[in-house]
Amino acid sequence: MNVIQIIGIGGLPIIKTGDNLAELICKAAEKQGTPIQENDVIVITHVVVSRAEGCIVNLDEVVPSPFAKSFAELYAKDPAMVEVVLREAKGIRRMTDGKIITETKHGFVCANSGVDKSNVPGENYVALLPHDPDASAERVKEEIRRLTGCDVAVIISDTHGRPLREGEINVAIGVSGLKPIRDRRGERDLFGYTLRVKQTAVADELASAAELVIGQADEGVPAAIIRGYKFIKSETAKATELIRPKEKELFL
Amino acid sequence: MNVIQIIGIGGLPIIKTGDNLAELICKAAEKQGTPIQENDVIVITHVVVSRAEGCIVNLDEVVPSPFAKSFAELYAKDPAMVEVVLREAKGIRRMTDGKIITETKHGFVCANSGVDKSNVPGENYVALLPHDPDASAERVKEEIRRLTGCDVAVIISDTHGRPLREGEINVAIGVSGLKPIRDRRGERDLFGYTLRVKQTAVADELASAAELVIGQADEGVPAAIIRGYKFIKSETAKATELIRPKEKELFL
Numbered sequence A, B: 001m002n003v004i005q006i007i008g009i010g011g012l013p014i015i016k017t018g019d020n021l022a023e024l025i026c027k028a029a030e031k032q033g034t035p036i037q038e039n040d041v042i043v044i045t046h047v048v049v050s051r052a053e054g055c056i057v058n059l060d061e062v063v064p065s066p067f068a069k070s071f072a073e074l075y076a077k078d079p080a081m082v083e084v085v086l087r088e089a090k091g092i093r094r095m096t097d098g099k100i101i102t103e104t105k106h107g108f109v110c111a112n113s114g115v116d117k118s119n120v121p122g123e124n125y126v127a128l129l130p131h132d133p134d135a136s137a138e139r140v141k142e143e144i145r146r147l148t149g150c151d152v153a154v155i156i157s158d159t160h161g162r163p164l165r166e167g168e169i170n171v172a173i174g175v176s177g178l179k180p181i182r183d184r185r186g187e188r189d190l191f192g193y194t195l196r197v198k199q200t201a202v203a204d205e206l207a208s209a210a211e212l213v214i215g216q217a218d219e220g221v222p223a224a225i226i227r228g229y230k231f232i233k234s235e236t237a238k239a240t241e242l243i244r245p246k247e248k249e250l251f252l
Helices: A021-031 A046-052 A066-074 A079-087 A133-148 A202-214 B021-031 B046-052 B066-074 B079-087 B133-148 B202-214
Strands: A003-009 A041-045 A056-058 A089-096 A099-104 A109-111 A125-127 A153-160 A169-178 A223-227 B003-009 B041-045 B056-058 B089-096 B099-104 B109-111 B125-127 B153-160 B169-178 B223-227
Touching (some): A041 A046, A041 A133, A046 A153, A079 A089, A079 A099, A133 A169, A169 B202, A202 B003, A202 B202, B003 B021, B041 B202, B046 B153, B046 B169, B133 B153, B133 B169, B202 B223
Parallel strands (some): B041 B153
Antiparallel strands (some): A003 A223, A056 A125, B056 B125, B089 B099, B153 B169
């Protein structure tokens, strides 16, 4: 029988710049009686990674450009927030009705360049996405190995809106230790038919699964252990593999 | 501590038209020692629902239109398959390079109108999407209640490609008993900040979580129990709420 457990890791302190996030996660997991084990997948919501890495901006110190100011004024937005969103973007996909859909420097297409006002301490602070989420995931993975001796996979997750469908889901913006896409082309189904088009974005599915325990705004569960999922190991895979190159876009 | 279990339900017989799918799922869950419990979420891959409901087409009996024939010839496709895909569509979003992205009669935008050649018995048979997946989910939910006395939520899932990102993920195409979108606007975060934009597509996240145990082509696990997730109950919610109306599209 195939059973997977999703275990929320709670009881962490408020994460501050310079904190050893891996260590705090290992300790919290141990304290609640669910120590990290070999082959666990550890999913971490990006905002605590950003806070630990100091990817935090005080909006009071941001000088907005004239363009940011005029857009903000038109739609009753904070001009400093608009400015930060623009600075984090390498392109604008849509900027209308007060909404800004950008392409981030990493290549993710999302609202507000992933700049997040929630779960950030301080009146007027926002969290940026980590500078290099794959590298962040790798550092956490290596530190967990050093501290526990366990080889795990790490996923950094973010909540993204998406085209065509309502509501946000969690996706992987950083991975280490596992292949984000499971290529099943060539496998056979129950009746011997060879699959021809199946490439499953398992890292996104794992991020979404973890959100089921992380996504309680008031409980302070910034990470989850997914236990019992047989992932395909990789030392080189990156979450940027999940970004579809524009020239391969089928839907837009 | 917040723990969710995802339990694959295996050992079902090959599902045929007219089968009582709910009964077969309940029996299989009991036989493997994990009987269905109150407040479980039962996720079922659509193809077994389609087979039970007779939403199966023998391609040998399909007469393709001249348009289907010419498209199929151009891209070395099966003209009968192209014909079935077109018949299931209420619109074509893109039809190029041998790929067909349609809007199904339900309103889902996906490849090939969701017509599926895998996991269908018979040399030349394909499965259509269920005619009304929300109604299918409701029938299964009611039958599970009758058989076990347990009030559960039911999700019918399908594997969809998506814009912007590579790889497919599982999404909810039918729901019964739970709100597919958890509206968290107005909730407060860890630091007292009121969330303004958070609407989580939990039904899609549950479908993706279930795929982690269902998605083994060769193991015959067509359904999963998700246990321990506190969903918001609803007697009226529909998966069609997850379809974004064109006029609200932000990305395209």
